[in-house]
Amino acid sequence: MTDMSQPGTAAPSGKNRSSLLAADARTKRRNASERRFRLMGLIAVSIGVLALVGLLTSILGNGLSSFRQTYIALDVYLDPAKLDKSGTRDIEKIKKVTTFGYKPLIEKALVAAIEKAGVDDQGLSGKKIGAMISPEAPATLRNYVIANPDKIGETIPFDLLAGGRIDGFFKGRVTMESAALDRNTSPEQLRLAEALRDKGIVVTRFNWAFFTSPDASDTRPEAAGLxxxxxxxxxxxxxxxxxxxxxxxxxxxxxxxxxxxxxxxxxxxxxxxxxxxxxxxxxxxxxxxxxxxxxxxxxxxxxxxxxxxxxxxxxxxxxxxxxxxxxxxxxxxxxxxxxxxxxxxxxxxxxxxxxxxxxxxxxxxxxxxxxxxxxxxxxxxxxxxxxxxxxxxxxxxxxxxxxxxxxxxxxxxxxxxxxxxxxxxxxxxxxxxxxxxxxxxxxxxxxxxxxx
Amino acid sequence: MFDTPHRETSVDQTEIKISARGCQVYYGDTHAIKDVSVEIEDKTVTAFIGPSGCGKSTFLRCLNRMNDTIDICRVEGDILLDGEDIYDPKVDPVQLRAKVGMVFQKPNPFPKSIYDNIAYGPRIHGLARNKAELDEIVEKSLRRGAIWNEVKDRLDAPGTGLSGGQQQRLCIARAIATEPEVLLMDEPCSALDPIATAQVEELIDELRQQYSVVIVTHSMQQAARVSQKTAFFHLGNLVEYGETGHIFTNPEDPRTESYITGRIG
Amino acid sequence: MSVSVLITIVLGLAAIGYVLARRRALAVVDGDSRKLHSRTGYYGQFVFLMTAVPALLVMLVWLFVQPVLIESRIGGMIPESAFPEGGELTLVMSDVRRISNGLDAIEATGQGAAAALDATATDVRAEMAAVGVALGSDVSPEVLSAAQSYRKMQHTGAFWLSIVALATALAFLVGSLSRIRADQRARNISENFVLALLIGASLVAIATTLGIVLSLVFETYHFFQLYPWQDFFFSLTWNPQFRGGSDLGFIPLIWGTLYVSFVALIVAVPVGLMIAIYLAEYAGPKLRSVAKPAIEVLAGIPTIVYGLFALITVGPFLRDWIAQPMGLGDSSSSVLTAGLVMGIMLIPFVSSLSDDIINAVPQSMRDGSYGLGATQSETIKQVVLPAALPGVVGAILLAASRAIGETMIVVMGAGAAAKLSLNPLEAMTTVTVKIVSQLTGDTEFASPETLVAFALGLTLFTFTLALNVLALFIVRKYREQYE
Incomplete structure (x- = not known):
């Protein structure tokens, strides 16, 4: 292949015969522009793929936690003195008791549970402790009692929804700092919730209710379902x-x-x-x-x-x-x-x-x-x-x-x-x-x- | 084992422009060109003939690396242009194709004006420094393409509006405009009527003065009319290569004879 | 007898007709089915259709005509004095309808006789509430009696409907059965009927367009009777008020719409086009097998997802990292938010249309360019794209039409304040946002504040229709060029 090293000699005509083996300046420029164009294309494709990834990450990151929900396991005493004052177990009369009548029962049950577990109540009043439970919980209780009026007077174990802020705390949405500024919760409540979780009273588990329960009002995001x-x-x-x-x-x-x-x-x-x-x-x-x-x-x-x-x-x-x-x-x-x-x-x-x-x-x-x-x-x-x-x-x-x-x-x-x-x-x-x-x-x- | 180009130049006024040695082409698993060696002379019309699917077009497309645009195509062996291996990794196919122009089977003018069609090559290769030079190149190319008189009044009209024969001559003029050294033509007349074919053949004969022309054709009459050298391909093999007159009157290989007499193909 | 029961009975009769017809057809030719013109099933179909179709048609017409007749008669019964303050006949009529339903419910409980209710003696409103029918005001005796006769007429109507429908079905059943003969062309009859059904189904498209145009034009006409058209088209303020005196100029809305769409196209067109080019001309099979489906997935995601993305991610990001540091605004919903996200939504749309269009450019054109020594990018920029230009323009117009009509992304990302501003980080609003806000919630169809939504809808429809027709025309012309 020695004769290939002297291409110039094979060009007798008057044309400018440049070698193919060395790119001239113009070709270099054109190839650079080719590469730039190709890069732009690659960037465009990356934008498209990244947009998809970003979209999915954002949705998954924000939404996956909704498939888990925090519950509080309580033994609630269905006090006949509150739920059925007449003692007749008349369903119509029991229906007259609104959810407000059930709230104290839950509150009491939670306070009792805290005492029994030997957890420091962080100096919270009974009302503040009750506020850790979702406002949806009394309705759950009431529906149960109306369905089973004969259970009045017994102590029944319930898994009640924890409040939205408590739930958010376990999912990382609510922090101690944000709670300090929040009217609806307080760092004390969160610390108490943490202690209760260690005792197994507060649990976070798969949220079936998300698929089965109906929508809930503005103040009860934890109860809202599809x-x-x-x-x-x-x-x-x-x-x-x-x-x-x-x-x-x-x-x-x-x-x-x-x-x-x-x-x-x-x-x-x-x-x-x-x-x-x-x-x-x-x-x-x-x-x-x-x-x-x-x-x-x-x-x-x-x-x-x-x-x-x-x-x-x-x-x-x-x-x-x-x-x-x-x-x-x-x-x-x-x-x-x-x-x-x-x-x-x-x-x-x-x-x-x-x-x-x-x-x-x-x-x-x-x-x-x-x-x-x-x-x-x-x-x-x-x-x-x-x-x-x-x-x-x-x-x-x-x-x-x-x-x-x-x-x-x-x-x-x-x-x-x-x-x-x-x-x-x-x-x-x-x-x-x-x-x-x-x-x-x-x-x-x-x-x-x-x-x- | 190699003949140096110099010696042949000294023997008879023609020099070897392109020289292929042991060229193999594969399409995926198909072996399309089998060990073809051929030397194409400058200022000569070389015709590639052979039955359909014999590989003549494939081989032609190897000569300016048009096969690069097909992913599954693989070329082995050496193809030298003026002694330089065109498949050398250092060779830019873009530069190569400026030297080895190509005209296709179907006229393929760009959907632009006649002027812009011709000016396209010179513009991308930077052959003109100003508008006047570009005008000159366009006129010269159209004249050499033997179409100047027909289009000189409507250079702004779209190239797609011309008749088939005019379009093909426009495409030839477009290829000439980049001042190539070799012109490859892939069945340039197969889509044209007899009158247009005659015009293009006449043009090819004139182009011989300045270029090395390689033409693939289906028609043996055309090969006989326009070429000085003829190569007969059959099933991916180069069966016979020599002076056109010789091949047509006195073929050496029985396959060539069968093809020329019309028994195969 | 309720309508669904009635339909079931008619269909049952028709089914019986089917069985009887097959038997009868066979009986006519003494069991030798070869002598029949058609196969026995077609005689069955013939009788089935003859039984069901006329009866169902009668029911359909009846159900349309009956309410109109009843309402006009009841409307005449109610004196002007019974109208509530500022109210209209339509409001009273809806009360009448509701009370009538309540009466049905009371009847159903079996506690009181609905007809015996007396507005002067009992608290009708309370009674209604007890059965779950909420009324806005107390019930006057006139309205109650109107409701009672409304109810009575409805019951009578339903009774006669049942009689007439069943009689029709039976008559046609017997009639068609008796007409069965060996040389009767049952198959042709049944096939012609099926063909009529097929034609009817294709007319649904025309009916839909007609429905859209009629409802838009009709209500827009109403709107312009209540509100001057000059103000709608030329006023620069959009400020609807509950108690009348609203400014309903559509220029700020159009401005917001066009601005958001413009931002979206600025994002989508270059990116989408480059994606199409890269995937068609450069990408290796590996990258293509990942990127192409990813882009297609982007196209299948509902707009509500993009809306949420704008609301919870892009909006806050732009606000915290661009708008506030640069002092250009502190709203998370902005033209840029909506435009960016809408641009992402349009990327696959633009890229798939461009892909088709680029692929339609013949390979010979590319070969011609490569043969002259052009690089790939030169070929794309100077040969392929100019050749594909009309098609690409068509694709951009289609994308623009999409952007203008897009709703959820702007509802959740652009904001609600109608403004004429150039700052892309400010919240602005669009035509579609206002259509949604004026038509959701309790809407009263007599006020210009509600009806303006139809005028906006008509504007939107005209705009997008013009863009679509133009785009389709251009694309079609383009395709013809290479066929």
Whole structure:
């Protein structure tokens, strides 16, 4: 290879024959700009990935603690002198005792427990000690007594919710410093709680109630749960599934298999592609004006939410279904038509079953979209404070309910910072559902996808 | 074992421009080019002929490293341009391609004006110092591309608006504008009608005065008309290489003969 | 008989019709089904449809017409004097409806006869409260009697509805059964009906658009009867009051909307475009297999999540690290907060659209550029992007339309104060935020403060529609270029 070391000699023509082996200045500059461009691209990708990581970290960091909850284990003496003064065990009379009547019982039980455990009470008054327990606790007690009036007079062990600040202290949200400035708690209470935890009276464990109990008022973040919202969302998804899937599939079949090219078809197509891009809040306005004002359906009802979300989801399902129908090769149709099947039989017996996996995938993705949608639901009143579970379907569709994303919004508007934890926790639940739906869609696609 | 370029230059006025030795090309697991050695002379039109899929286009694309843009493609062996290994890690393919221009099968003018199409190469390589020089390069290239008279009044019109033959000549002019030393043409006439083909062939013949032209073609008549040297490829092998007249009248290999007489291909 | 029971009965009749029709079809040809024009199932479907559809249609029309008729008759019964102060007939009517429901509930408890209630003798309001019907005021005798007759008419209506619907179903059942013959083209009838259903389903899209446009235009017209349009379009203040005298100028809202969207696009367009370019042209398979799904996940996250992110993370961060140190404001919700987060939301949108568009540029174009010795970035910047420009512009317009219509992020991140300011660290508000705030909670549909939301909605709809149509047009033209 020795002769390659003298490239200059092989250039008799007048052209400037630079060697390929040495990059000239201009090429160096151009390559530097190439590298800069590449770096910009890499930075952009990193921004995208970091945004996702940041988003998830922020939500998980704030919300994971909502899946654990602090309880106080107490033996409460259900004092007949307070709960049933007449001694007749008449349920109507027992119901007359409000939660205020139960509060002292709990207070007493806690003070007794502190004494029994031999813990220093930090010089707190009985009232201050009682304030460590959630205001929701007397209601828990009262519901129990009304359900079991014969237990009055006995001492029953209860796991009662600790107050929001105590709960926050064990989760690191409340510190001694912040407690010193806080009207609702004090460092003494926190120290007492710590001592009680060491004795096993105060425990933090998995928060099932978060999934089952309804929303709670502003002052009781520790009692707030997703029960009503989950049920409301489930009802709405049911409505969307039952309406959007058949309508979407029917519309797609018509447009893809039967429609002739004319102004009506064009109009429908234009409408579908526009509806896909109309802001979701406009659907909320439609729901308010058409379904609630005009048709007289009740506010906050899952049926209205479901209808609005159906209209929003339709374009997604139609677009997916049409793609799935298009993917079925014409030879299948020709084969069926060739043996004398009618057009309708061809579509329903051959084309549709083959397109089904694609349709279902599109439907699941549409449902996932609908599940996360909140803006239109705000307008049809689903943001209202609902503590009652909706009834069983079909009547339950008309009962007031909340929805998962709207519950999140609702909680973010509350003052107590503990609701931020709840909202983030609810988001985690929402994201878990979405993840599940998308995984199902991916599996469906992988398993049944056919390449023609 | 190597012939030095100098000796051949001294023998007969042509020098070796590109010399490939033991060149192997793989696409993933497929062995597309098998041990090809060929020497391409300067100021000569060399034609690569052979049946579809014989590797002639693949080999052509190796000559200016266009295969680099395909991830799974791997090239072994030496390809020397003026004695320098173009696959040497120090070689910048960008610089190489400025020296070895390429014209493609389908005319591919950029969606820009005719002027900007031609000026694209000179601009990125910094060949013009000012607007006047650039104008000059554009005019010269279009003249050499034998299309100047047809487009001189509408240099601002989009290049995509020209007819197929005009587009291809525009692409040739675009390749010339960067002042390459070698011009590679990958079936430049396959998308053109006979009249446009004749124009492009005429152009190729003129280009021989200044460049080394390598043309891949499907048509044996075209190879016979425009080239001085012909290489016949078959199934990734270089079967025969020599003077065009010789190959067409007196092929040595039976496979070449079968192809030329129309029995394979 | 409740409507759902009625529907069940009609469907049951239709199902019986299906079975009978199959038998009858077979009987007509003495059990030799080959002599039939269609297979027996189609005769069944034919009778099923003939039984169910007319009856259900009758019910549908009835249920629409009955309330209108009843309300107009009851409305006539209530004298003006019974209207509460400043109230309207609609308010009284809703009371009537509620009392009527309460009467049903009282009847259901079986304690008192609803018809016997006397407004002068008993405290109706208390009685109602006892069965869970809350009333805003005491009940006047006129209203109570109106409610009682309302209830009576409803019951009569429901009774006759049942009779008519069932009679229709039965009549059509018998009629269609008797029409079954061997050469009857049952399949064609049933298929035509199915086709009609399919067409009906595709018309839902048109109906939805129509519904949106009608409800927006109708209520906006109401709004402009109560509030001068000049003030809405040209006033620079937005200051709704509960007791009238509001300033409802939409310029500050539009300003906030455009400002937030602008910030979002400044973030999303370069980043999204560069991501698309990098992943399409540079990234190795490993990076692509990580980054592409990550970006797609970003697209699947609901906007409420972004809203919460803005509220609890980005907002406080910007306030503590940028706004306060620089003395530019101390609000955690700001244009920048909402814009940044919305930008992140739009990144996957822009990048996936750009990806499609960049991939639509033919490879031959790239080859031509590489063949001339251009570097990859030169090829992208000078050949691919100019070729893809119309498509990219379309994608940006679509992203802009999304940004303008986005609600949750601005509700939770931008703030509620309508301001005309240039400081991006100040809280401003947008059209969508105000639509939400004017329409949530107890809304009274007669006040301009509520109705303005519809005018805002119409503005929003028009804006986004124009952007979408323009974008779709550009993108379509672009695609045609390379087909």
């Amino acid at each position: 029960g009503v919202a989950l049920l409301g969302s489930a009802y709405m998804m049911l409505v969307v599934l039952v309406l959007a899937l058949p309508i979407g599939v029917a519309a797609s079949i018509y447009l893809e298999e039967f429609a002739r090219q004319n102004w009506l078809t064009d109009l429908i197509e234009v409408n579908i592609s526009n509806l896909a891009a109309v802001p979701s809040i406009v659907f909320g306005i439609l729901g308010l004006a058409a379904f609630i004002n005009f048709a007289g359906l009740p506010q906050s009802a899952p049926i209205v939410g479901g209808l609005v979300l159906t209209l929003m989801t339709l374009p997604t399902i139609i677009i997916a279904t049409r793609a799935a129908l298009k993917a079925v090769p014409p030879s299948i149709r020709d084969a069926a038509l060739g043996v004398g099947a009618s057009k309708m039989q061809t579509v329903f017996h051959h084309v549709l079953p083959l397109a089904m996996p694609g349709i279902l995938t599109g439907t699941i993705i549409g449902l996932a979209q609908a599940l996360g949608e909140s803006a239109p639901l705000l307008l049809i009143g689903m943001v209202a404070f609902v503590r009652e579970y909706p009834g069983a379907p079909p009547e339950g569709f008309f009962d007031p309910a909340s929805a998962l994303p709207v519950q999140v919004y609702n909680w973010t508007t509350r003052g107590d910072p503990a609701f931020v934890e709840r909202a983030s926790g609810a988001i985690i639940v929402l994201l878990a559902f979405l993840l599940m739906m998308n995984i199902i869609a991916i599996i469906l696609r992988r398993r049944f996808e056919r390449r023609w």
